[in-house]
Amino acid sequence: MVRSSRPNSASSDEHSRIRVVVRVRPPIQEDYDHSFEAYEECVNVIPHTGDNPSKFLTLTRSHTDERDFMFDLVLGSDIQQSSMYGVVAEDIVNDVLQGFNGTVMAYGQTGTGKTHTIFGDIGNFQGINASGRVDSVSAKAGVIPRAVQQIFDHIEQNQEETEFQVTLSYTQLYKENIYDLLDEDRSGKILHLRESSRTGVYVDGLTALAVTSGTHLLDIVSVASKRRVMAGTSMNQLSSRSHVIMFITVEQRPKQTDPMAPDPVRRGVLAIVDLAGSERVSKTMSEGSRLDEAKKINQSLSALGNCVAALSSGSGHVPLRDSKLTRLLTDSLGGNTKTVICATVGPAECNYDETYSTLLFASRCMNVRTHATINEV
Ligand code: ADP
Secondary structure: OOOOOOOEEEEEEEEEEOEEEEEEOOOOHHHHHHOOOOOOEOEEEOOOOOOOOOOEEEEEEOOEEEEEEEOOEEEOOOOOHHHHHHHHOHHHHHHHHHOOOEEEEEEEOOOOOHHHHHOEOOOOEEEEOOOOOEEEEOOOEOHHHHHHHHHHHHHHHHOOOEEEEEEEEEEEEEOOEEEEOOOOOOOOOOEEEEEEOOOEEEEEOOOOEEEOOHHHHHHHHHHHHOOOOEEEEOOEEEEEOOEEEEEEEEEEEEOOOOOOOOOOOEEEEEEEEEOOOOOOHHHHOOOHHHHHHHHHHHHHHHHHHHHHHHHHHOOOOOOHHHOHHHHHOOOOOOOOOEEEEEEEEOOEHHHHHHHHHHHHHHHHHOOOEEEEEEEEO
């Protein structure tokens, strides 16, 4: 699997930056259970005016100490999955279908809705037409099933004049080791990152599976996702202990009637990233191997935070090499990619510190510039 970071320049978007959407989830039982005394909320989404979506929220502690934040969008707890998809990922997927690279990344404390946003109800696509197109997904479907639906809808509508090839790669970064989630024999083989001047950073030996339909892709993802390392922590009954990144590559070539005409191939790579929880080790009350996991998660997310801080302040050195996560995300962080970050937060005041830290990270991301270019290969 290769992500092209040194494409030929066909058309470029020189002046864009990472888009940041904050999503606030509704209160859940854990919020009441973890509240020290009475349950209090610390996040207040400032209502939008007219048809404009909200961009502002305030964070308060003990009804005082108010901090204001502005993002590209703030999604309140009443926002349904279909509306979330429309504002978080739809444009990026359109860009990928034009030949740009795109990244959709969820960042936040455990239990705040990263997996809900990225996966949601993935295995429950209801209507499937004869060609394997996903006709309708469940109301709870997240970014992945909806993106797959959008991609294969586009293919079905354009297949007379264009030839498409879609490939899927799916990787897990657990304790700073990279694994292939499409590896059927579950050998647990550790893969390594390589870098070349032509292709940039890539995972050597990562499976790139050709998929023939939306349902084919989602079936594979449903099975492969069960290989992700999950565990119970004090934050959540079942939380993701690894970062996962899915790459959906869409390659397209016009069907030529003139054999002498040039045959340009465009390749857009969609990276969908579900990061492990960003809470501090002390918050998970982990021990033994769980503690080791938590430390590794913290290390890689600190490295991510440091890179974003360096990129947003414009400081010369960006420490992308400090972790495998940041090396893997080199393009998504200010490189040849259109990136949207969905920062998820819970409403409860007992998680004030984690929420504040997520919002600070998200604010810094707003200043990270990217320079996506259509990939002609
Ligand atoms: P994370 O991946 O950040 O650890 P999850 O996605 O597992 O968190 O969410 C924790 C719980 O909260 C799940 O039960 C999930 O269904 C619920 N949840 C998260 N976000 C929302 C939302 N926007 N609306 C309704 N329920 C949500």
